[in-house]
Amino acid sequence: MENALIALVAMIIFTIVVYVGSWLNGTTLTRTFTKWYFIVMLIATVIVTIVTLVLSSGE
Numbered sequence: 001m002e003n004a005l006i007a008l009v010a011m012i013i014f015t016i017v018v019y020v021g022s023w024l025n026g027t028t029l030t031r032t033f034t035k036w037y038f039i040v041m042l043i044a045t046v047i048v049t050i051v052t053l054v055l056s057s058g059e
Contacts, residue, residue, distance in 0.1 A: 003052050003053075003055075003056040004049050004050075004052045004053035004056060006052075007048050007049050007052040008045060008048075008049045011041070011044065011045040011048050011049070012045060015038070015041040015045065019034075019037065019038075
């Protein structure tokens, strides 16, 4: 269970770091880009968390 929580927190931090990095590089971040970026990263975070939870429950 704690492995899944670690994966969840790591993906959230990764999402924020990449977004802020893009923003600081001066890339034009439109509202559409922001919306789709967070939707895709939310889906990726959920998938990583579920896979980690399933794999860690077999221990």
